Amino acid sequence: MPKKKDRQTKKDMLFLQDLTQRIPIDAKRILTSPADCASYGYDASFGAYMPDLVIQPQSKEEVVEIMKVANEHHIPVYPRGQGTSLSGGPLPVQGGIVLDCSQWRDKLVIEPDDMVAIVSPGVLTAAINEKASEYGFMYPPDPSSAHVSTIGGNLAENAGGPRGLKYGVTKDYVLGLEVVTPEGKIVKTGGRTVKNVTGYDVTKLIVGSEGTLAIITEATLKLVPKPKASKTLLALFEDIVDAGKAISALLKNGIVPAKLELMDQASIVAVEAYESIGLPTDVDALLLIELDGHPAAIEEEILEVEQWCLEMNAREVTVAQTSEAAAELWKARKLVSPAIVRLKPTKISEDATVPRSKIPDMFAALKEIKETYQIDLVVFGHAGDGNLHPNIIADVRDREEMKRVEQAVAAIFKTAVDLGGTLSGEHGIGTMKAPFMEMEVGKDGLDLMKRIKQSWDPNNILNPGKIFPEKDQKLVLSNG
Amino acid sequence: MPKKKDRQTKKDMLFLQDLTQRIPIDAKRILTSPADCASYGYDASFGAYMPDLVIQPQSKEEVVEIMKVANEHHIPVYPRGQGTSLSGGPLPVQGGIVLDCSQWRDKLVIEPDDMVAIVSPGVLTAAINEKASEYGFMYPPDPSSAHVSTIGGNLAENAGGPRGLKYGVTKDYVLGLEVVTPEGKIVKTGGRTVKNVTGYDVTKLIVGSEGTLAIITEATLKLVPKPKASKTLLALFEDIVDAGKAISALLKNGIVPAKLELMDQASIVAVEAYESIGLPTDVDALLLIELDGHPAAIEEEILEVEQWCLEMNAREVTVAQTSEAAAELWKARKLVSPAIVRLKPTKISEDATVPRSKIPDMFAALKEIKETYQIDLVVFGHAGDGNLHPNIIADVRDREEMKRVEQAVAAIFKTAVDLGGTLSGEHGIGTMKAPFMEMEVGKDGLDLMKRIKQSWDPNNILNPGKIFPEKDQKLVLSNG
Numbered sequence: 035m036p037k038k039k040d041r042q043t044k045k046d047m048l049f050l051q052d053l054t055q056r057i058p059i060d061a062k063r064i065l066t067s068p069a070d071c072a073s074y075g076y077d078a079s080f081g082a083y084m085p086d087l088v089i090q091p092q093s094k095e096e097v098v099e100i101m102k103v104a105n106e107h108h109i110p111v112y113p114r115g116q117g118t119s120l121s122g123g124p125l126p127v128q129g130g131i132v133l134d135c136s137q138w139r140d141k142l143v144i145e146p147d148d149m150v151a152i153v154s155p156g157v158l159t160a161a162i163n164e165k166a167s168e169y170g171f172m173y174p175p176d177p178s179s180a181h182v183s184t185i186g187g188n189l190a191e192n193a194g195g196p197r198g199l200k201y202g203v204t205k206d207y208v209l210g211l212e213v214v215t216p217e218g219k220i221v222k223t224g225g226r227t228v229k230n231v232t233g234y235d236v237t238k239l240i241v242g243s244e245g246t247l248a249i250i251t252e253a254t255l256k257l258v259p260k261p262k263a264s265k266t267l268l269a270l271f272e273d274i275v276d277a278g279k280a281i282s283a284l285l286k287n288g289i290v291p292a293k294l295e296l297m298d299q300a301s302i303v304a305v306e307a308y309e310s311i312g313l314p315t316d317v318d319a320l321l322l323i324e325l326d327g328h329p330a331a332i333e334e335e336i337l338e339v340e341q342w343c344l345e346m347n348a349r350e351v352t353v354a355q356t357s358e359a360a361a362e363l364w365k366a367r368k369l370v371s372p373a374i375v376r377l378k379p380t381k382i383s384e385d386a387t388v389p390r391s392k393i394p395d396m397f398a399a400l401k402e403i404k405e406t407y408q409i410d411l412v413v414f415g416h417a418g419d420g421n422l423h424p425n426i427i428a429d430v431r432d433r434e435e436m437k438r439v440e441q442a443v444a445a446i447f448k449t450a451v452d453l454g455g456t457l458s459g460e461h462g463i464g465t466m467k468a469p470f471m472e473m474e475v476g477k478d479g480l481d482l483m484k485r486i487k488q489s490w491d492p493n494n495i496l497n498p499g500k501i502f503p504e505k506d507q508k509l510v511l512s513n514g
Numbered sequence: 515m516p517k518k519k520d521r522q523t524k525k526d527m528l529f530l531q532d533l534t535q536r537i538p539i540d541a542k543r544i545l546t547s548p549a550d551c552a553s554y555g556y557d558a559s560f561g562a563y564m565p566d567l568v569i570q571p572q573s574k575e576e577v578v579e580i581m582k583v584a585n586e587h588h589i590p591v592y593p594r595g596q597g598t599s600l601s602g603g604p605l606p607v608q609g610g611i612v613l614d615c616s617q618w619r620d621k622l623v624i625e626p627d628d629m630v631a632i633v634s635p636g637v638l639t640a641a642i643n644e645k646a647s648e649y650g651f652m653y654p655p656d657p658s659s660a661h662v663s664t665i666g667g668n669l670a671e672n673a674g675g676p677r678g679l680k681y682g683v684t685k686d687y688v689l690g691l692e693v694v695t696p697e698g699k700i701v702k703t704g705g706r707t708v709k710n711v712t713g714y715d716v717t718k719l720i721v722g723s724e725g726t727l728a729i730i731t732e733a734t735l736k737l738v739p740k741p742k743a744s745k746t747l748l749a750l751f752e753d754i755v756d757a758g759k760a761i762s763a764l765l766k767n768g769i770v771p772a773k774l775e776l777m778d779q780a781s782i783v784a785v786e787a788y789e790s791i792g793l794p795t796d797v798d799a800l801l802l803i804e805l806d807g808h809p810a811a812i813e814e815e816i817l818e819v820e821q822w823c824l825e826m827n828a829r830e831v832t833v834a835q836t837s838e839a840a841a842e843l844w845k846a847r848k849l850v851s852p853a854i855v856r857l858k859p860t861k862i863s864e865d866a867t868v869p870r871s872k873i874p875d876m877f878a879a880l881k882e883i884k885e886t887y888q889i890d891l892v893v894f895g896h897a898g899d900g901n902l903h904p905n906i907i908a909d910v911r912d913r914e915e916m917k918r919v920e921q922a923v924a925a926i927f928k929t930a931v932d933l934g935g936t937l938s939g940e941h942g943i944g945t946m947k948a949p950f951m952e953m954e955v956g957k958d959g960l961d962l963m964k965r966i967k968q969s970w971d972p973n974n975i976l977n978p979g980k981i982f983p984e985k986d987q988k989l990v991l992s993n994g
Contacts (some may be wrong), residue, residue, distance in 0.1 A: 146766060147871030170768065193710045203709060205718075206686070219958040227867045228899045229939035231672045231722050232947075232954050233981055234963045238685075238718040242711050259768035285624060288650065288739035328811030335808070356916060386708045391627030419708045459709035467712075474712050478699040482970060483714045489965035501713055 041241045045085045049107045049131075057099040063090040063137075074132040077119040078179075080382065080466060080511060085112070085126035090134045094212065094220055094251040097133070101496075102218035103248065104131060109499050115156065115187030118179040119465030120383045123191055123244050127499035131247065135186045141252065144169050148207060150226050151255045155186030159193070161440075162255065171257035174201035177460070178368060188444050189250050192242030194460030196293035196367075199418040200326075203460060205241045213240060213248035217490035239486070244462050245304040245497040247490050261326035264292065265336045266360035269343040274298060274319040278394040280346035281321070281417055281467050285390065287342065289335055293324040294418030301414040308373035311366045317349060321417070322367055322416045324360070376412060378427040382439060382511070386450035387421040387459030399449040400424055407442040409435075416419045421459035436512035444509060447473070466511075468503040526566045529587045529611075537579040543570040543617075554612040557599040560862065560946060560991060565592070565606035570614045573736040573875075574692065574700055578614070578829035581729065581976075582698035584611060591976050593725040595636065595667030598659040599633075600863045601944030603724050605670055607979035613729065617664045621732065630689060630706050631735045635666030642735065651737035653694070655683035656850060657940070667728050672722030674940030676773035676847075677717065679898040680806075683940060685721045687736045693720060693728035696971035706734050724822050724942050727970050727978040741806035746840035746990070749823040750830045754778060754799040757974055758874040761801070767822065771817055773804040774898030781850045781894040788853035791846045795830065801897070804840070804849055815890045818838065836928040850894050851905075858890060858907040862919060866930035867901040867939030879929040880904055887922040889915075901939035916992035924989060928953070946991075 046066075053059070065088035066073060067080070072330050076082040086109075104111045110130030116122055116135075126132050138156035145152065146169045151162050160180040163173040176421045177183060189211075193205040224237035240248050248454045271277040272383055277296060284291065296319055297305070303315050323339055339397065340351045354360035365478075375381050388396045397413070404411040408422035415423035420431030424446055428439050447470045457467050457474050472480050484502060487494075526546075535537070545551060545568035556562040566589075571577050584591045590610030597604055597616075608614050618636035625632065626678045628651045631642050640660040643653040656675035657663060663673070669691075674683040690704035703718035704710055720728050750908070757776060765769065772992040776799055777785070783795050793800065803819055805812045834840035855861050868876045880902075884891040895903035906927055908919050927937050927950045937947045937954050952960050964982060967974070 056871070113671060145871070147762065148869045149765065150869075170766070173801075194709055194713075203684075205715070206682075215958070215962065221956065221959045223955075224957065226869045226934055227901070227937050227939065228937050229674055229678060229867050229896075229901045230936045231942050231949060232937045233943060233960070234727075234966060235672075235685070235718055235722055236959070236962055237717055241715075243714055245782060247714075256989045260771060281534060282627065285629065285739070286650070288742065314945065328808060328814065330810035331808030332816060334810060387709050389628045389630075389706045391625070393790055415707075421707070454706055456705050456707050456710045457822060459707065460711055462711050463713060471713060475703075476701065478675045478695070479703065479716070480699045480713070481699075482716055483696065485969035486714060486966055489969040490962060 043086070045107060045109065049103055049109055049303055052107070053099060053103045055514055056103065057096055059096055061090065067373035074114065074134065074185050075126065077117040077122060077124050079122040079464060080438070081119050081122065081125060083126045083131040083371060084129065084375065087128050088132045088134055090137045090213055092140070092410070094214060095117045095252055097214040097249050098218045098220060100133065101201070101214055101216060105217055107492055108493050108495060110495050112497050113186070115184030115251050116182055118183040119187065119191060119462070119464065121191070121458065121462040122466060123187070123462055123464050123500065127465060136184055144257070148226050149257045151257055153185050153253050153255060154252050155184060157185050159183055159185050159188050166257050167260060169302070170260050172260040173207065173255060173257055175204045178371065185253060186250055188245070188251055189241050190245040192460065194294055195422065196416055198416060198421065198460070199294050200292045205238055208237055208241050208253060209256050210254040211240055212239050214381040226360050230254065238462040243420045244464065245411060246487060246499050246500055247496065261292070263329040263332055264324055264326035264352040264422070265332050266363055267323045267336060268344045268352045268363055268486065269321045269348040270314060270325065271319045271321070271346065271347065272317060272349055274397050275394050276347045277319045277321050278397065279324050280343045280348065281393065282390065283342045283346060283350055284339060285418070287338070289338060290416065291323045292302070292326040293322065294416070295322045295367050296320070296414060296417035297367065297370060297412040299411040302378060304373040304412060305366050308369055308376055311362065313366055322363055356470070374412050374425060374427050378429050380428045380430040382426040382428065382443060384424050384443065385415070385421060385459045385461045386424065386446050386455060386457060388450055388453045388455035390420050392453040392455065393417060393420055395453055396422060396449065400446070402443050403445045405437045409438055409444070410440045420455065433512045440509055440511050463498060463501045466509060468501060469507045469509050471501065471503055523566070525587060525589065525752065525973040529583055529589055536583065537576055539569065539576055543572070544733055553616065554594065554649050555606065557597040557602060557604050559600050559944065561602065563606045565612040568612045568614055572618045572620070576733055578698045578700060580613065581611055581694055581696060584728040584975055585973055588973050592977050593635070593666070593670065593729050595664030596662055597838050599667065599671060599942065599944065600891060600939065601671070601942040602946060602992050603944050604669070605979065606975045607945060613648040616664055620651060621791050624651070626735070628706050629737045631737055633665050633733050633735065635664060635730050635929050637665050637667050638664055644739050644818040647740060650740050650919070653682045653687065653735060653737055655687060658851065660735060665733060666730055669721050669733055670723070670725040671942040672940065674896070674901065674935045676775055676896055678896060678940070679774050680770050680772045682734045684716065685718055688717055688721050689757060690734040691717050691720055691730055691737050692732035693730050694949055695728050696976040697971070704734070706735065713763040715925040724944065724980050726967060726980055727976065743809040743812055743813050744804055744806035746834040746843055747803045747816060747819055748804065748832045748843055749801045749828040750794060750797045751799045751801070751827065752797060752829055752931045753827065754877050755874045756827045757799045757801050757938060758877060760823045760828065761869065763826060764819060764824045769818060771803045771898065772806040773802065774896070775802045775847050776800070776894060776897035777847065777850060778893040781854065783987070784853040784857060784892065785846050785849045788849055793843065793846055803842055854892050854905060855874065858909050860908045860910040862906040862908065863922060863941070864904050864923065864926055865901060865939045865941045866904065866926050866935060866937060868930055868933045868935035870900050872935065873897060873900055873934055876929065878903060880926070883922050883925045883929070887925070889918055889922045900935065913992045915971065920989050920991050945979060946983060946989060947992065949987045949989050951983055953983065
């Protein structure tokens with residue numbers, strides 16, 4: 035009997051033969067060399083896996099044929115954008131074909147009368163907002179990766195971002211999709227109306243399904259009027275719990291900032307070591323708050339925000355007087371991720387999310403976890419909606435440390451769920467969080483999801499190994 | 515062989531025996547008399563069907579046993595709120611059990627720190643907003659029926675309302691559900707965080723699934739801060755197309771009203787005949803516009819709205835100077851439905867929705883349909899989001915007229931879909947629109963929905979006959 039790898043290669047050859055007979059794909063868009071394939075084996079999360087083949091489709095017709103042939107040959111297919119996933123979304127964990135959609139950028143059309151954008155999957159997310167801006171509109175979802183990540187990836191993972199607090203996440207802006215099913219059928223879901231209750235909401239089911247239910251080949255996105263003005267405020271706190279109380283006070287008093295971000299002391303220290311912005315490193319936490327809307331309203335509201343922060347014991351509150359000063363403050367927030375990987379090479383980025391009322395409890399629990407497992411933990415993120423980013427930095431070569439990290443990650447997930455929260459607010463489940471799914475959604479809840487997956491993809495060829503745990507699957511980081 | 519009705523009765527008896535053995539349900543909450551059952555045979559749409567049995571559950575445990583036994587006996591179950599559905603959602607079209615959840619009102623809790631409401635399915639929608647208001651919050655979805663419809667029904671149908679333009683629809687406010695599956699399993703979906711990407715979005719799949727996928731036993735709803743102020747403006751137009759242009763101009767210039775409603779001449783005339791409000795009956799259309807938000811912002815924006823309306827040839831624009839004057843204007847909008855049924859006894863209420871840019875085209879097409887089929891057509895509704903309510907008034911006893919109505923309804927659906935719109939913006943598909951499903955979502959799109967239904971409800975016992983067309987099903991109104 036031939037070895038598994040040989041069988042795989044033969045299967046791939048047959049697949050390619052079949053595919054090229056059915057549809058002419060430029061050979062330059064089919065990558066087979068180990069060097070090419072290797073660069074599609076990882077993303078911004080953990081682990082690396084070798085695909086057998088990479089195809090760069092550029093039309094729905096190509097995707098249809100790829101899926102039909104893959105489905106006949108039972109070869110796994112993994113859709114991929116720019117590989118910025120923090121949860122392992124595009125990782126080819128069972129070998130097979132990576133479908134690299136990042137080059138598929140032929141359509142980015144704004145239709146101002148309907149206030150929508152029509153986009154191909156490979157368009158960069160930031161490009162949509164830039165183009166919308168020319169028409170006086172905004173595409174609100176703003177994941178930190180917006181300048182490098184594709185809308186296809188954002189749709190698959192239901193990406194969030196700082197603006198989520200006021201404006202919601204990717205899903206809230208998807209009116210319609212064109213997709214190819216695992217069996218190679220083209221289906222249009224939703225449309226271009228804001229209201230639509232015709233049958234099941236297949237659009238919102240596919241968005242956030244992590245590429246396991248269908249390949250997105252086009253999306254119709256809702257735009258909103260660009261806010262007329264914005265203001266940014268920085269508040270420094272000597273106790274992170276006071277920062278939590280300030281957040282609560284603002285929201286309960288009717289102020290909904292566009293962004294409300296927190297950085298703890300460890301992240302401030304890391305940023306200042308990386309590039310001196312001039313932030314004080316002796317505070318326990320800082321809040322960065324952006325208000326947007328009508329100029330008259332935000333002039334008044336910014337004073338209210340200032341007062342509430344001072345009331346909750348802020349040491350100091352500063353309002354950025356120019357847009358340059360505001361941009362400088364937001365730069366600090368953006369530098370957190372690059373800054374902390376300077377400290378140690380391996381970053382485990384989580385986004386466990388808790389109800390707003392539990393933010394102080396989560397802070398306390400994270401502090402305890404940090405001490406119990408002796409790990410380097412940095413906390414920052416979208417505090418206003420409870421979507422914190424506890425990041426553990428470690429060295430993957432240190433197996434003993436990684437064992438502790440494994441335990442700490444499990445403890446973070448358990449704490450979030452115990453507090454009535456969720457494993458993931460915006461990064462997705464992917465590979466690493468799959469073992470914890472049942473803990474949150476229950477056996478019967480997971481079963482409902484599995485039934486959908488099985489009914490749409492009976493051969494389980496579309497992005498297998500994601501979301502759903504394998505039998506007895508456990509989190510393993512210590513063999514990386 | 516016993517007659518069908520006798521077999522049915524025997525089946526019901528066995529079901530009841532089984533049920534009462536498993537769980538004690540107060541006999542007063544099980545209705546079997548024909549008189550009682552008959553009043554559960556209709557809703558606010560078209561047609562009447564006799565159920566075999568009505569049960570009024572008041573706990574999830576009761577629902578679990580009902581579903582388990584019904585699933586074993588293959589008896590259809592139809593969840594029902596207050597029966598205000600405009601699409602036939604709760605109609606027992608295949609006989610069986612109506613599950614009357616309207617008495618299940620034991621929970622309506624506001625949790626201010628998380629800005630959520632936790633509710634039982636029988637709670638009236640308006641009661642949620644009233645209770646939220648005590649805490650300074652708002653529950654935005656406001657279907658016209660809010661004072662009489664239940665949140666359970668609103669969730670099943672994904673109800674909209676005037677505030678949909680700025681605030682979205684029911685689905686946008688559902689963070690989590692507790693449901694009972696067709697096989698009698700309790701499942702919790704989502705949670706109480708605003709961001710959640712843990713697995714498939716089963717919450718948003720169930721909301722709007724018209725009671726065909728699960729019975730909702732509890733919901734966690736997102737609240738928002740109550741706007742600080744609001745202003746209402748009335749604009750009169752001599753040409754309905756100018757009204758459409760004014761809508762477009764506002765939205766494109768960054769003004770998003772809380773409500774933007776249109777009434778055509780026929781609806782104005784009907785209202786004035788019903789109760790004299792003092793609206794001019796010689797205009798082609800009027801717009802009712804409500805702005806809300808920060809007082810300083812709306813003071814300025816209301817002037818902009820006034821200017822845009824005048825620019826687009828409004829004959830007259832009036833700003834309500836007091837909240838009483840504003841309420842009086844909104845009363846006119848609310849009176850449209852009761853007013854038009856005075857004219858003729860049968861009302862066919864549609865809510866075909868088109869992209870914003872196609873609103874003038876839709877007006878033109880509706881005018882043509884009215885003439886072609888010689889029907890009494892009244893147009894009003896949520897013009898700002900393209901969600902019009904073309905209402906046909908007729909007399910069901912006039913078969914010849916009803917034949918023309920059938921054709922006109924089909925023409926309205928076809929026009930909406932041809933214009934890139936949808937069969938239903940907020941009322942749901944139910945029974946009457948099922949024959950048109952494939953026209954909008956396509957054969958393969960409908961197949962994806964069917965697979966979900968089959969995988970969750972293999973015996974098709976939960977609200978059968980809705981959404982999915984029977985083989986060769988056609989719209990029939992003329993045998994009513």
